[in-house]
Amino acid sequence: MHSFTTDAARSLPGPGWLAERRAVAAERFAAANPPTSAEEEWRYSAIADFDLAAYQLAGVEEPFPQDGAWAGVDAANGAVAAVLDIADGRIVASRGLDELSKQGVSAGPLVDASDGAEVLGSVADGASDYFTVLNDAFAGCPILVDIPAGVAVEGVIAVRHHAGAAGVATFPRLVVRVGSNGSAKVLDMQRSAGSALVVPVVELDVGQAAWLGYVNLQQHDHRTTQIAAHTARVERDAALVAASVALGGGYARTRTDTRLVGRGASGDLLSAYFGSGDQILDFRTYQDHAAPDTTSNLLYKGAVGDSARSVYTGLIRVRPDARGTNAFQTNRNLKLSEDAWAESVPNLEIENNDVRCSHASAVGPVDPDQVFYLESRGVPTPVAERLIVAGFFDEVIDGLPVRAVEGAAREALALKLNQMLKAAA
Amino acid sequence: MSTLVIEGLRASVAGREILTGVDLEVAAGEVHAVMGPNGSGKSTLAHVVAGRGGYDVLDGSVRLDGTELLGMPAWRRAEAGLFLAMQYPTEVPGVSLLDMLTESVCTPEGAAVGEQMRSEASRIGLDEQFLQRPVNVDLSGGERKRNEALQLGVLKPAFAVIDELDSGLDVDALRLVAGRIEEATEHDGLGVLAITHYSRVFAHLRPDSVHVFAGGRIQESGGSELADELEAEGYERWTGAVPQPDSDADATPFTDPFGDPFADLLT
Numbered sequence: 199m200h201s202f203t204t205d206a207a208r209s210l211p212g213p214g215w216l217a218e219r220r221a222v223a224a225e226r227f228a229a230a231n232p233p234t235s236a237e238e239e240w241r242y243s244a245i246a247d248f249d250l251a252a253y254q255l256a257g258v259e260e261p262f263p264q265d266g267a268w269a270g271v272d273a274a275n276g277a278v279a280a281v282l283d284i285a286d287g288r289i290v291a292s293r294g295l296d297e298l299s300k301q302g303v304s305a306g307p308l309v310d311a312s313d314g315a316e317v318l319g320s321v322a323d324g325a326s327d328y329f330t331v332l333n334d335a336f337a338g339c340p341i342l343v344d345i346p347a348g349v350a351v352e353g354v355i356a357v358r359h360h361a362g363a364a365g366v367a368t369f370p371r372l373v374v375r376v377g378s379n380g381s382a383k384v385l386d387m388q389r390s391a392g393s394a395l396v397v398p399v400v401e402l403d404v405g406q407a408a409w410l411g412y413v414n415l416q417q418h419d420h421r422t423t424q425i426a427a428h429t430a431r432v433e434r435d436a437a438l439v440a441a442s443v444a445l446g447g448g449y450a451r452t453r454t455d456t457r458l459v460g461r462g463a464s465g466d467l468l469s470a471y472f473g474s475g476d477q478i479l480d481f482r483t484y485q486d487h488a489a490p491d492t493t494s495n496l497l498y499k500g501a502v503g504d505s506a507r508s509v510y511t512g513l514i515r516v517r518p519d520a521r522g523t524n525a526f527q528t529n530r531n532l533k534l535s536e537d538a539w540a541e542s543v544p545n546l547e548i549e550n551n552d553v554r555c556s557h558a559s560a561v562g563p564v565d566p567d568q569v570f571y572l573e574s575r576g577v578p579t580p581v582a583e584r585l586i587v588a589g590f591f592d593e594v595i596d597g598l599p600v601r602a603v604e605g606a607a608r609e610a611l612a613l614k615l616n617q618m619l620k621a622a623a
Numbered sequence: 624m625s626t627l628v629i630e631g632l633r634a635s636v637a638g639r640e641i642l643t644g645v646d647l648e649v650a651a652g653e654v655h656a657v658m659g660p661n662g663s664g665k666s667t668l669a670h671v672v673a674g675r676g677g678y679d680v681l682d683g684s685v686r687l688d689g690t691e692l693l694g695m696p697a698w699r700r701a702e703a704g705l706f707l708a709m710q711y712p713t714e715v716p717g718v719s720l721l722d723m724l725t726e727s728v729c730t731p732e733g734a735a736v737g738e739q740m741r742s743e744a745s746r747i748g749l750d751e752q753f754l755q756r757p758v759n760v761d762l763s764g765g766e767r768k769r770n771e772a773l774q775l776g777v778l779k780p781a782f783a784v785i786d787e788l789d790s791g792l793d794v795d796a797l798r799l800v801a802g803r804i805e806e807a808t809e810h811d812g813l814g815v816l817a818i819t820h821y822s823r824v825f826a827h828l829r830p831d832s833v834h835v836f837a838g839g840r841i842q843e844s845g846g847s848e849l850a851d852e853l854e855a856e857g858y859e860r861w862t863g864a865v866p867q868p869d870s871d872a873d874a875t876p877f878t879d880p881f882g883d884p885f886a887d888l889l890t
Contacts, residue, residue, distance in 0.1 A: 570675050571713040571758070575774060576701035576727035585726065589717020589757065 200251040202367075204228065207335040215315045216340075223334035233328050242509040242541050244449040244478045248423065253367035253395040255336060256286035262360055263389060269415065269606035271356050271385060277602035278385075279353025280305055286362045287338030287369060294353075301349050303382075305357070308342035308373060317342060317373055321401035322429045325455040325484075329425045333399040337371035343384055347377030347405065354383045354602045359398070361390035361422065370398040378406035378433075383600045386414045390446070393421035402430035404438050406460065411439045411599025417610060418446030420475055426452040434460025434489070439599035441468035443607045444479055445614055451480035458485075458492035458520075467496040470594040472611055473506030473538075474618045483512040485527065487520040487553075496527045499594050501587055503534035503618045511543040514555055521552040531561040532590055534583075534618070580619045587615055625651040625688050625704070627782045627814055632683035634671045640681065641667045643839035649782065651812040654805070654828055658819055658850065659836030660858040665818045666710065668836070669786045672816075673707035674700050687782060702728045704781030708771040710790060715758040720770070723758055729778045736777065743776035744769075747799045764791025772800040775807065782814040783807075789824045801827030822850040837861040 207224035208217055232250075233240045262285045265272045272278070273293070280294030282305050295305055308314045318340055322330055343355055361368045374384050390396060396418065404410045418424055424447045432438045444450060456465045465485065473479045479502075485494040500508045514525045531540035544557035564586050572582035588611065595607050632645040641664040649655045659665045671678050672685050674697035685692045692700045715723070724736050740754055749769040759767050768791050775783055785804070789797050805828050807813040817828060825847060833849040834841045835858070842861045843849065 565713075566676060567713045568715045568718075570697060571709070571715055572718070572723055572726075573697035574673050574675075574701060574707045574709075575723055575778065576698050576729035577723060578698050578726075578728060579696060581726050582698075585718045585722060586715065589715065592717040592757075 201254055202227065202250065202332065202336060206255060210336065210338055213309055216309060216318075219315075219318070220335050223331050227328070227331045227335055230328055230331065239327075239482060241511070243451060243480050247449070253365055256338065256362060256366050256368050262290050268358055268387060269417070269603070269610055271358070271387060271603060271606060275602055277354050278356050279351065281356045281358060282306070282341065284339070284341065284357065284359050284370065286360075286366065289339060289341075298351070298355070301351065302346045303344065303349060303351055305343045305355055306341065308340040308371075311342050311344060314342065317375060317403075318371075319401070321373070321403050321431045322399050322427065324431070324457065325427065325429045325453075327427070327453070329397050330399050330427045333369045333371060333397050333427075336367070337369040337399070340371035340373065343372070343374045343382070345376045345380040345382045348379045349377070350380065351382040354385050354600055356385040356387065358387045359389065361394040361396045361418070362392075364392040364394065364421075367395040367397065370396065372398070373401040373403070374410065374412065375403040376405055376408040376410045378408055380405065381409040383411040384413075385600050385603055386412065388414065388416045388418060388424070390418040390422040392419055394419070394423075396422060396424045396426070398424070398426045400426070400428045402428070402438060402440065404430065404432045404436040406433045407435040408433070409437050412441070413598055413600040413603050414442040415603060415607065415610075416442065416444045416446055416450065416452075418450060420446065420448055420477060422447050422450075424450040424452075426450075428452060428454045430456045430465065432456070432458050432460065432463040432465055435462040436460065437464045437466075439466040439468070439597075441594070441598050442471075443610070444469065444471040445610055447477060447479070449478045449480070451482070453482040453484075455484045456486065456494060457488060458494060459488050461489045462491050463489060464493040465495070466597070467494065467498075468594050468597050469498040469500070470591045470607070470611065471498070471500040471508060472614050473500070473502045473508050474504050474614060475506060476504065477506045478508070479506070480509045481511075483510075483527075485512070485514045485525055487514070487516045487523045487525060490520055491522040492520060493524040494526070497594060497597070498529045499531070499591060500529075500540065501532040501534055501590065502538035502540050503622075505535070505537040507539045507541075509541045510559070511541075511545070512557070513545045513547060514557065516548045516550050516553050516555065518549045521550050523550065523553040523555070525553065525555045527557040529559040532587060533561060533563050534587070535622070584612070584615055584619060588612055625781045625812065625814060627816070628684075628686045629672065630684050630686075632668075632671065632685060633681040634667065635679045635681055636667070636677065641839050642671060645683070645840050647816070647834065647841060649814045649816055651781065651814050652808050653831045654808055654815040654817060656817045656819060656825065656830040656833045656850065657836045657841070658822070658833060658853055660862055661820070663837045663862075664839040665836045666786055669707060669784045669818050672784055673697055673705065698728065701778075701780070706775055706778060706780035706783040708775060708783060708785040708788065710786040712759050712767040712771055714760045716760055718758050720754055720758055724774065724777055727778060729780065739777045740773065743773040746776065747772050747803050748796065749773055765793060765796050768792050769796060769800055772803050776803060779811060780813065782816070784816045784818070786818045787820060788817060788828070789819065789821060797824065798827050804828055822854045825850055835861050
């Protein structure tokens with residue numbers, strides 16, 4: 199028996215409306231059947247090995263990682279305007295918020311917003327599943343980053359999540375709302391310290407003609423299980439550029455739902471992921487075109503080494519009235535060892551004739567011709583492989599909408615690659 | 624004085640013997656031309672000497688100043704002083720020329736690689752903008768050939784195996800690139816093994832010796848007069864006279880699996 203009961207949900211702090219919302223979600227959760235790998239959504243996943251009873255709600259006080267431990271996203275980084283630190287669902291520190299508030303921008307507990315009750319779930323409820331409902335029931339302190347209409351935030355707003363010790367479950371909830379004609383760059387960092395369970399839900403609400411750049415940098419401990427849902431709604435003439443760099447986790451799953459609901463909306467979706475050891479990285483993407491003249495462009499690139507596995511399944515859906523849709527989906531995977539394994543399953547579901555759609559996927563080793571070319575110039579084999587794999591990710595890293603994290607992402611990828619090559623040598 | 628000595632070299636691909644006993648000696652500063660028809664195995668010779676995977680070496684040796692190269696990984700051969708200028712240089716997306724050359728064991732620690740690249744680029748007429756691109760990506764055939772010559776200029780090998788230097792190069796570019804290589808033979812003592820189908824390259828890169836390559840080995844060696852004869856009469860004298868490497872008389876000419884798939888269409 200697990201401890202994620204309705205009573206436990208009710209005992210969390212917050213206003214009455216939130217307690218009620220949690221209780222309803224906890225009831226739904228109690229009545230729901232856990233997913234199994236027989237379902238298409240969970241095919242190739244590690245859900246069969248998942249046991250919720252192995253975790254308890256956060257309660258252990260863990261030291262928050264020092265400022266310098268956050269891959270360059272720290273006080274020394276001038277591009278970062280504000281930082282919000284969240285440990286096991288509680289805000290533990292913040293800076294730069296006063297300056298932002300002069301522009302009417304807020305970043306903090308969602309319950310502080312006058313319309314918090316309407317905002318929470320306004321995007322994610324359209325894509326709910328077993329784990330998003332669990333997050334609804336147990337998110338301790340939902341965070342709202344709120345950019346009013348017409349406001350352009352120059353610097354990066356960074357939210358740094360840290361999940362604590364072994365056996366602890368946390369449910370980070372981040373809502374980003376950009377009002378019409380506003381623009382912002384949000385960096386969502388995820389780290390953990392042990393065999394924790396992290397079930398994050400992210401809601402990105404991009405208003406009319408607004409622009410949002412969102413980067414999720416996931417560097418969980420290799421013993422951590424993450425089951426994340428990133429959901430977005432993009433309104434008329436608005437643009438979302440959402441990227442994830444996924445490096446950590448024992449089993450780390452991210453479901454990404456992008457709904458283009460207004461005419462002329464666009465979504466650029468990028469991911470770089472790298473699995474080593476016995477990691478399983480699992481991505482499910484959904485590009486939902488619900489309005490005319492919408493554009494989505496997805497590029498996911500991954501590498502797996504050692505005995506790591508990756509799964510990518512993606513669906514482009516073009517609804518009947520979404521004429522003039524442009525939708526693209528590309529997933530490329532490098533298999534760096536014999537025992538590594540990558541699955542790639544693209545899908546299209548098109549209900550309108552006036553569209554341009556394409557999808558491409560590939561799984562293969564590092565091109566031996568490329569390795570030989572570098573070797574024939576005197577580049578040692580492991581160095582050649584390192585250069586080529588790093589270069590493989592360039593296309594994604596170059597496209598990250600938050601430039602401040604570019605160096606950190608490159609370094610994190612290189613570090614992981616070096617560790618793997620060193621271990622193999 | 625450096626020498627590259629190839630002795631009794633035999634190699635096969637997928638069980639088929641392509642090199643049937645190659646003997647060749649190149650001294651520092653010399654240019655040796657290896658000329659042969661399509662399918663004679665001359666590109667295979669370049670690849671086996673440089674250490675490309677996918678070939679089985681059956682017998683023989685390749686020594687650079689007494690050091691046996693066979694059995695070494697390709698980069699160790701480069702370290703020993705060998706350079707391969709490819710017929711169709713490979714695109715390497717995401718890897719910059721600067722990073723590649725900086726990471727080469729042939730580059731001295733702390734060398735001003737970027738500066739050398741720019742200096743070499745101007746000598747062979749390669750626009751500096753191409754130095755910023757990932758290796759060979761979005762470069763034309765001719766630009767790639769110039770890029771090979773640029774790298775040769777920076778890495779300063781003792782010996783270069785140059786596979787079909789003239790393919791993709793127009794007359795002006797060929798003059799610059801071949802001229803740069805000839806200069807390296809004169810000033811740096813570079814030894815060259817130039818594998819070629821046509822003799823037009825010899826107008827700019829004068830061979831000390833010409834070797835006719837057919838049936839997986841050298842059939843005849845001589846001076847540049849041999850190239851003139853080949854130009855006038857073709858390879859028939861040698862291809863007709865020698866048994867094909869495969870015992871099956873109807874066997875089609877060998878196509879190198881790592882060669883360009885459209886090579887036949889270009890000739």
